[in-house]
Amino acid sequence: MSQLTKPFQVGEHGARPRVVIVGAGFGGLHAALALRHLAVDVTVVDRRNHHTFQPLLYQVALAVLSPADIAQPIRTILRNQANTEVLMDEVNGIDLQARRVWLTSGAQLAYDYLVIATGATHSYFGKDEWARYAPGLKGIEDAIEIRRRVLLAFELAERQMQERGWHPPLNFVVIGGGPTGVELAGAVSDITKLYMRHDFRHIDPSKARVLLFDSGPRVLAAYPEDLSAKAERELFHLGVEVHTKSHVTNVGPGWVEVNDQRIDAAVILWAAGVQASPLGKMLGAPTDKRGCVIVDSDLNPPGLPEVFVLGDLAHFEQDGKQVPGVAQPAMQMGDYVGKAIAADLAHQRRPAFRYFDKGDMATIGRMAAVANVQWPFKAHLSGLPAWLTWMVVHIFFLIGFRNRIAVFSQWVWNYFMFTRSARLITGDQNLPGWQDQVNAGPAKEEDVRAAEVR
Amino acid sequence: MSQLTKPFQVGEHGARPRVVIVGAGFGGLHAALALRHLAVDVTVVDRRNHHTFQPLLYQVALAVLSPADIAQPIRTILRNQANTEVLMDEVNGIDLQARRVWLTSGAQLAYDYLVIATGATHSYFGKDEWARYAPGLKGIEDAIEIRRRVLLAFELAERQMQERGWHPPLNFVVIGGGPTGVELAGAVSDITKLYMRHDFRHIDPSKARVLLFDSGPRVLAAYPEDLSAKAERELFHLGVEVHTKSHVTNVGPGWVEVNDQRIDAAVILWAAGVQASPLGKMLGAPTDKRGCVIVDSDLNPPGLPEVFVLGDLAHFEQDGKQVPGVAQPAMQMGDYVGKAIAADLAHQRRPAFRYFDKGDMATIGRMAAVANVQWPFKAHLSGLPAWLTWMVVHIFFLIGFRNRIAVFSQWVWNYFMFTRSARLITGDQNLPGWQDQVNAGPAKEEDVRAAEVR
Numbered sequence: 001m002s003q004l005t006k007p008f009q010v011g012e013h014g015a016r017p018r019v020v021i022v023g024a025g026f027g028g029l030h031a032a033l034a035l036r037h038l039a040v041d042v043t044v045v046d047r048r049n050h051h052t053f054q055p056l057l058y059q060v061a062l063a064v065l066s067p068a069d070i071a072q073p074i075r076t077i078l079r080n081q082a083n084t085e086v087l088m089d090e091v092n093g094i095d096l097q098a099r100r101v102w103l104t105s106g107a108q109l110a111y112d113y114l115v116i117a118t119g120a121t122h123s124y125f126g127k128d129e130w131a132r133y134a135p136g137l138k139g140i141e142d143a144i145e146i147r148r149r150v151l152l153a154f155e156l157a158e159r160q161m162q163e164r165g166w167h168p169p170l171n172f173v174v175i176g177g178g179p180t181g182v183e184l185a186g187a188v189s190d191i192t193k194l195y196m197r198h199d200f201r202h203i204d205p206s207k208a209r210v211l212l213f214d215s216g217p218r219v220l221a222a223y224p225e226d227l228s229a230k231a232e233r234e235l236f237h238l239g240v241e242v243h244t245k246s247h248v249t250n251v252g253p254g255w256v257e258v259n260d261q262r263i264d265a266a267v268i269l270w271a272a273g274v275q276a277s278p279l280g281k282m283l284g285a286p287t288d289k290r291g292c293v294i295v296d297s298d299l300n301p302p303g304l305p306e307v308f309v310l311g312d313l314a315h316f317e318q319d320g321k322q323v324p325g326v327a328q329p330a331m332q333m334g335d336y337v338g339k340a341i342a343a344d345l346a347h348q349r350r351p352a353f354r355y356f357d358k359g360d361m362a363t364i365g366r367m368a369a370v371a372n373v374q375w376p377f378k379a380h381l382s383g384l385p386a387w388l389t390w391m392v393v394h395i396f397f398l399i400g401f402r403n404r405i406a407v408f409s410q411w412v413w414n415y416f417m418f419t420r421s422a423r424l425i426t427g428d429q430n431l432p433g434w435q436d437q438v439n440a441g442p443a444k445e446e447d448v449r450a451a452e453v454r
Numbered sequence: 455m456s457q458l459t460k461p462f463q464v465g466e467h468g469a470r471p472r473v474v475i476v477g478a479g480f481g482g483l484h485a486a487l488a489l490r491h492l493a494v495d496v497t498v499v500d501r502r503n504h505h506t507f508q509p510l511l512y513q514v515a516l517a518v519l520s521p522a523d524i525a526q527p528i529r530t531i532l533r534n535q536a537n538t539e540v541l542m543d544e545v546n547g548i549d550l551q552a553r554r555v556w557l558t559s560g561a562q563l564a565y566d567y568l569v570i571a572t573g574a575t576h577s578y579f580g581k582d583e584w585a586r587y588a589p590g591l592k593g594i595e596d597a598i599e600i601r602r603r604v605l606l607a608f609e610l611a612e613r614q615m616q617e618r619g620w621h622p623p624l625n626f627v628v629i630g631g632g633p634t635g636v637e638l639a640g641a642v643s644d645i646t647k648l649y650m651r652h653d654f655r656h657i658d659p660s661k662a663r664v665l666l667f668d669s670g671p672r673v674l675a676a677y678p679e680d681l682s683a684k685a686e687r688e689l690f691h692l693g694v695e696v697h698t699k700s701h702v703t704n705v706g707p708g709w710v711e712v713n714d715q716r717i718d719a720a721v722i723l724w725a726a727g728v729q730a731s732p733l734g735k736m737l738g739a740p741t742d743k744r745g746c747v748i749v750d751s752d753l754n755p756p757g758l759p760e761v762f763v764l765g766d767l768a769h770f771e772q773d774g775k776q777v778p779g780v781a782q783p784a785m786q787m788g789d790y791v792g793k794a795i796a797a798d799l800a801h802q803r804r805p806a807f808r809y810f811d812k813g814d815m816a817t818i819g820r821m822a823a824v825a826n827v828q829w830p831f832k833a834h835l836s837g838l839p840a841w842l843t844w845m846v847v848h849i850f851f852l853i854g855f856r857n858r859i860a861v862f863s864q865w866v867w868n869y870f871m872f873t874r875s876a877r878l879i880t881g882d883q884n885l886p887g888w889q890d891q892v893n894a895g896p897a898k899e900e901d902v903r904a905a906e907v908r
Contacts, residue, residue, distance in 0.1 A: 048879070049605060049609060049877075049878070049879045050877075050878050050879070066520045066521070066522040066523075067520070067878055067880065068520040068877075068878055069520075071878050073653075073877045073878070075653040075654070076653065076877065079652040079653050080652065085616070085655040085656075087612070087613060087616060088609040088612075088613065089613055103617075105613060105617060106617075107617035107618075140878065140880055141880055144880065151503060155503060155542040158541070158542075159541060159542065159543060159559060162539075162541060163557075163559060163560075163561035164561075198533040198534065199527070199529040199530065199533050200529070201539040202539075423503075423504075423522075423527045423530065424503065424504050424521055424522055424525050424527070424594065425502070425503045425504070426521065426594055426595055426598065
């Protein structure tokens with residue numbers, strides 16, 4: 001229930017209220033769009049110049065799509081919205097009394113309303129040193145780095161095979177069995193089984209192993225049990241080895257320890273923990289253990305009606321359950337900010353926010369998915385029907401992406417032609433030092449004499 | 455004339471001759487493709503995993519196209535060519551006696567024929583410290599770095615304008631008036647005048663200046679004089695300030711010195727010098743002053759009939775003139791390697807290589823170009839006719855790029871809709887330290903007190 005007993009009023013100064021939105025993910029961007037026709041001045045602050053369509057990020061990581069297919073400059077999305085400007089900067093402090101945010105450039109930005117939608121990042125449960133060996137997937141840079149590691153692993157194995165007639169096991173390890181982990185594991189399996197099959201002469205990419213570890217009793221723990229079971233079956237059909245109740249106890253250069261047993265790994269991907277953006281803590285408001293700000297039905301922290309916290313950064317409970325940190329709630333929360341501020345401007349009581357759950361879905365490789373549909377009908381879908389649903393929904397929601405049709409045709413082409421035009425290795429062309437070292441493997445003598453080839 | 459008085463023979467050992475091709479640019483790739491049906495075993499070695507369609511690289515640098523639009527994995531191009539394998543590695547030594555190349559991975563590769571097509575890179579005329587301030591454009595990474603700098607320059611100016619009401623001059627400086635310099639200058643002008651115009655609220659990108667400096671008396675020195683004059687006129691219409699007879703005497707953080715006069719520069723792009731890949735020197739054969747290997751009409755260095763040097767790395771003279779370091783000669787040289795080796799295998803005399811010059815062209819912004827057409831008719835084209843010719847030729851030669859139609863439609867879309875889906879800043883989101891420092895500009899006091907915004 002709303003904490004406000006009377007309509008909230010801003011702008012004693014008579015000027016148009018100033019709305020500062022921090023973060024241009026789904027929440028922040030939808031808040032900006034929802035304020036389009038209101039008599040307010042909006043500033044969107046983001047440290048990146050682009051909005052990322054996160055649900056398809058794993059497709060960039062596995063070289064199906066290019067970064068520009070799923071990322072769009074924030075300026076371009078909002079270019080025709082006259083009351084809105086975009087500032088590429090980072091907020092590193094909030095003065096709730098003076099109603100100002102500090103920027104890393106040294107300047108300050110005054111606000112009447114503050115919308116914080118800076119999301120979350122991966123958590124290594126205090127073991128930040130694992131990040132180097134097991135990158136997570138949150139932004140475009142992460143996706144490019146994962147793509148680089150996956151593609152280089154094949155190149156290295158081919159080289160070792162040609163030069164030494166031997167290469168260490170080509171194990172791809174995914175840690176975490178949530179939607180991201182499941183999608184990554186399925187997509188890695190696809191790349192090994194389908195897309196790479198004619199590209200190498202000395203190795204057989206389809207012999208690569210994909211291992212998915214989750215500490216819980218089943219994958220997709222937030223889904224109904226029957227869909228978890230179906231997801232596991234679909235992963236099994238793709239050749240992914242799913243290991244539940246498997247605690248990752250250590251991660252190092254080229255290996256993971258699962259339940260204290262060491263497993264070689266050519267590439268390790270982290271899809272396990274989530275922690276909130278540090279901006280939540282700066283508010284001084286109550287947070288949950290992941291750092292998410294606990295908000296009321298106005299999406300305000302207690303006693304701060306001019307501050308909205310949205311998306312992954314918000315801890316919002318409805319009907320006794322926490323709303324999940326995915327795209328749908330973030331978008332709806334963004335839309336709600338528009339309604340709440342419009343109510344304030346009209347001197348009316350704000351409506352309470354309510355999350356309308358249309359369902360959840362996760363793809364599992366090229367032609368399968370699971371979907372827990374809540375609207376317009378209730379259903380548990382799996383296999384191809386779920387995948388087709390996923391496809392339609394995701395194409396439809398590539399909003400603000402003018403090249404939607406181009407992306408779609410690229411996609412269809414890649415899916416059916418098994419080509420990967422996006423399969424580029426950019427940046428450092430070498431594997432991290434430790435990996436070359438590790439993968440040099442047991443054959444010490446071979447390293448010393450320059451092995452002749454052929 | 456061929457130095458061989460009798461057919462060259464390889465493979466006393468009776469096995470299939472082994473051809474090692476170093477570098478998968480236009481020369482190396484065409485050599486590999488030309489060997490497709492011969493009874494030889496081919497290994498293509500490249501330190502990158504992708505072939506780059508270099509003539510369109512400037513379009514990636516200016517965010518018209520994405521990297522994957524103009525780069526294709528070498529493996530994918532050659533995947534169905536059974537006698538060929540691809541090795542991602544780097545050659546760092548050649549043993550001409552033992553007929554082997556050394557690889558950085560420590561292994562060796564034996565050859566019967568060696569094809570060296572490692573091209574050239576930019577030269578700073580001994581001032582390598584300039585590279586940091588003025589990147590050149592040779593590969594995908596360079597293009598991404600230039601894109602980053604150009605886009606960040608606008609973001610920084612917008613931020614400074616909003617926060618301080620002032621920003622340093624937004625000067626884009628291009629050094630070198632050859633085809634690359636002319637194309638870069640035209641494309642930078644486009645991005646400032648057309649594509650950015652609705653994106654900012656505090657700065658007017660069309661007010662940015664584009665300056666092109668060349669030390670010679672005219673741009674496009676290798677073209678006929680009338681086309682140089684037309685190119686200068688077309689650049690003038692785009693608002694590019696062309697300065698010929700302008701020697702760059704120094705380059706530093708945020709400035710260039712031209713004829714000893716200092717000019718502020720938000721971004722500096724280097725399109726001036728060219729130097730050959732170091733592999734040329736390793737042959738111990740005569741080179742010209744840029745390090746290009748002087749080859750005879752068999753494309754062999756003197757006395758090395760089993761070694762071919764192609765493309766930008768080769769210094770080949772025909773009718774008293776050096777064949778230029780562009781795509782066409784490289785492709786033809788690659789094709790020639792196929793003919794020469796086929797002649798050897800058939801115990802026939804090799805034909806002599808002859809470059810068939812179809813002409814040269816360079817675009818100047820969005821709708822103009824100059825073309826010195828040699829075939830199928832001789833003509834000097836400029837303006838829109840030259841640009842259309844350029845368009846058709848470049849689309850046509852995106853060979854091996856299965857997504858040719860997708861690239862084309864992307865292109866048409868961008869050209870007519872003025873959108874830039876590829877306008878992403880990836881990698882470091884900050885300007886180099888020196889640039890932030892320089893662009894903080896004269897207003898010292900403003901830096902000290904955190905200037906309030908709005």
